[in-house]
Amino acid sequence: MKKALLSARKIVKQFGSGEPVLNQISTEIYAGDFTIIMGPSGAGKSTLLYALSGMDDITAGSVSYQGREISHLKERQMATLRTKEFGFVFQQTHLVSNLTLFENVAVAGYLNKARSGKEVEKRADALLSQMHVESAKNRLPAQTSGGEAQRAAIARAMINHPGLLFADEPTGALNKHNSEEVLDLFTELNRDGQSILMVTHDLRAAVRxxxxxxxEDGMILDELSMPPYIGDAAKEREQKVSEWLASLAW
Incomplete structure (x- = not known):
């Protein structure tokens, strides 16, 4: 039986007196899964990701991580949890412009304060190598390609061994080649046991x-489970997901 890493119970997110952006959502995110959130524009995908990660407050309901309710933690407690337990990758890399790729990754590791500087730097080097950007590690973000910068952002997200990696449209600003490289890295991380929760509108990303x-309309209408991604079965997998999405009028 799968272990629920993160649980949401009847969460609501509402701005002012308008319709709820999230409407009584209850779900679990399981350890070891590569969970995808899809839906039409305006469905509340990113809002749900931010609510589950504690980056945004919820109006009602509760969110728990490893059995501990986190939806009402004080900001300092939430910041500590995000540093130690969560990793984040966004469409824009948000790398610090005057730091090298290596420094961007290492600084996130220093914030944890659980390891020595040498341990952090060793892991930063190892991650940049794993992400295939070791040759660019001493360059500033502006001196790298979009794909290199995003792979460095993934390394930064992984520096503190996150229990859950959150990704919001991580390939949205990349061309097809760079998107595939980034998706291959996410697939590799998940195959090694990393739990991932990713928002995407891209079918090629969703099949991973x-x-x-x-x-849709702030509610989870359906879900689809699949075995881990294998490149040789990509076409059949894409067809299966396409047919499922068509049945939901996506």
Whole structure:
């Protein structure tokens, strides 16, 4: 039986007196899964990601991580949790412009304060190598390609061994070649046991998941489970997901 890493119970997110952006959502994110959130524009995909990660407050309901409710933690407690337990990758890399790729990754590791500087730097080097950007590690973000910068951002997200990696449209600003490289890295990380929760509108990204949640009008309408991604079965997998999405009028 799968272990629920993160649990949401009847969460609501509402701005002012308008319709709820998230409407009574209850779900679990399981350890070891590569969970995808899909849905039409305006469905609340990114809002759900931010609510589950504690980056945004919820109006009602609760969110728990490893059995501990986190939806009402004080900001300092939430910041500590995000540093130690969560990793984040966004469409834009948000790398610090005057730091090299290596420094961007290492600084995130220093914030944890659980390891020595040498240990952090050793892991930063190892991650940049794993992400295939070791040759660019001493360059500033502006001196690298979009794909290199995003792979460095993934290394930064992984520096503190996160229990859960959150990704919001991580290939949205990349061309096809760079997108595939980034998706290959996410697939490799998940194959090694990393739990991932990713928002995407891209079918080629969605097929990498082991579970897809379909969100519409702030509610989860359906979900699809699949075995881990294997490149040789990509066409059949894409067809399966396409047919499922068509049945939901995506």
């Amino acid at each position: 998941g082991t579970r897809i949640l379909y969100l």
